[in-house]
Amino acid sequence: MMKAARFYGGKDIRVETVPDPQSGPGEVLVRVRAAGICGSDLHGYRAANPPSTAPRTPGHELAGEVVGLGPDVHTLRVGDRVGIEPLVGCGECEHCAWGQYHLCEKLEHIGGARSGGFAELTVAPQEKAFLLPDHISYDEASILDVLAVAVHALTIVPVEPAERVVVVGTGAIGLSIANMAALAGGRVAVVGRRQGPLDVAAEIAGAYGIDSSRVDPVGAVMEWSQGRGADIVYEAVGGTADTLGLSVQMAGAKGTVGIVGSFRTPQTIDTRPALRRELTLAWVWSYALRRERPEFDIALDLLARGLLKAEPLITHRFPLDRINEGFVAADKKSEHQSIKVLVIP
Numbered sequence: 001m002m003k004a005a006r007f008y009g010g011k012d013i014r015v016e017t018v019p020d021p022q023s024g025p026g027e028v029l030v031r032v033r034a035a036g037i038c039g040s041d042l043h044g045y046r047a048a049n050p051p052s053t054a055p056r057t058p059g060h061e062l063a064g065e066v067v068g069l070g071p072d073v074h075t076l077r078v079g080d081r082v083g084i085e086p087l088v089g090c091g092e093c094e095h096c097a098w099g100q101y102h103l104c105e106k107l108e109h110i111g112g113a114r115s116g117g118f119a120e121l122t123v124a125p126q127e128k129a130f131l132l133p134d135h136i137s138y139d140e141a142s143i144l145d146v147l148a149v150a151v152h153a154l155t156i157v158p159v160e161p162a163e164r165v166v167v168v169g170t171g172a173i174g175l176s177i178a179n180m181a182a183l184a185g186g187r188v189a190v191v192g193r194r195q196g197p198l199d200v201a202a203e204i205a206g207a208y209g210i211d212s213s214r215v216d217p218v219g220a221v222m223e224w225s226q227g228r229g230a231d232i233v234y235e236a237v238g239g240t241a242d243t244l245g246l247s248v249q250m251a252g253a254k255g256t257v258g259i260v261g262s263f264r265t266p267q268t269i270d271t272r273p274a275l276r277r278e279l280t281l282a283w284v285w286s287y288a289l290r291r292e293r294p295e296f297d298i299a300l301d302l303l304a305r306g307l308l309k310a311e312p313l314i315t316h317r318f319p320l321d322r323i324n325e326g327f328v329a330a331d332k333k334s335e336h337q338s339i340k341v342l343v344i345p
């Protein structure tokens with residue numbers, strides 16, 4: 001038997017004792033060592049009138065130790081330290097056939113349709129468990145899902161050296177995109193409402209910080225770019241914010257807006273200025289392969305070489321028994337000065 005956090009809908013999260021999961025053919029059993037709370041985990045948590053649901057165990061940002069092997073596992077051994085890519089496509093559709101499994105209509109997440117990392121144990125297909133170098137901690141490795149989204153953002157909307165890049169949003173994904181854009185040689189500005197994350201953006205991306213709680217962010221971007229606007233804007237807020245229209249206003253002639261945030265509300269764009277500047281809007285969803293290589297593996301490579309940073313994003317750690325406190329810290333970001341909150345099962 002193991003301990004697992006079970007989500008019954010909304011804020012009803014209970015740590016319960018449940019049977020150990022079993023690894024099937026080609027799957028490994030993983031002792032979870034760190035699991036991050038994602039913005040997407042908070043959507044259900046914040047729901048005003050949540051439907052009561054059959055309990056499930058989320059946690060799709062996870063890393064741990066292989067403690068068991070199902071039949072036909074040849075690439076991993078018991079004791080291996082691994083980061084888990086949570087996306088599991090059906091393996092049979094056209095999207096999966098050309099490696100774009102994030103577009104699979106039957107896509108499942110470990111920590112979504114499948115049981116995830118807010119538990120002592122979980123299972124993963126062997127090809128989704130990536131061996132960690134010794135110097136990468138489990139805590140850092142639990143950020144790989146976030147870093148892989150940032151890698152994918154630059155796959156979809158690449159940055160050329162010296163381009164002016166604005167990132168709207170200072171969550172873990174926004175900050176990681178700023179990090180990636182700086183690696184690509186971009187000159188980066190980050191728009192946020194809290195000084196703590198803006199300081200992290202300066203640390204990991206050399207980014208110019210724009211505090212939109214104090215100044216008009218569009219005006220500040222125009223000033224920063226000598227009136228030209230940004231070559232590239234990544235929108236990384238989503239939810240119920242109205243930041244898409246703002247992001248479009250920040251882009252200069254021939255600019256591109258990469259939309260990373262997952263909006264829960266319709267967005268309004270003033271299209272005439274966008275037309276006059278011939279903007280391109282591109283949506284960025286999750287990640288998969290860049291050519292033949294998993295973007296998760298690219299993220300691990302960049303993390304292992306110290307080019308992408310994970311540690312500065314981690315502000316809080318809670319044991320599994322206190323996962324409710326972890327969700328409060330992740331939900332009330334200003335009050336708790338949080339960026340990424342980890343659960344340590």
Ligand SMILES: [Zn+2]
Pocket residue numbers: 038039040060061145
């Ligand atoms: Zn996530």
Ligand SMILES: [Zn+2]
Pocket residue numbers: 089090091092093094095096101104105106107
């Ligand atoms: Zn598929």
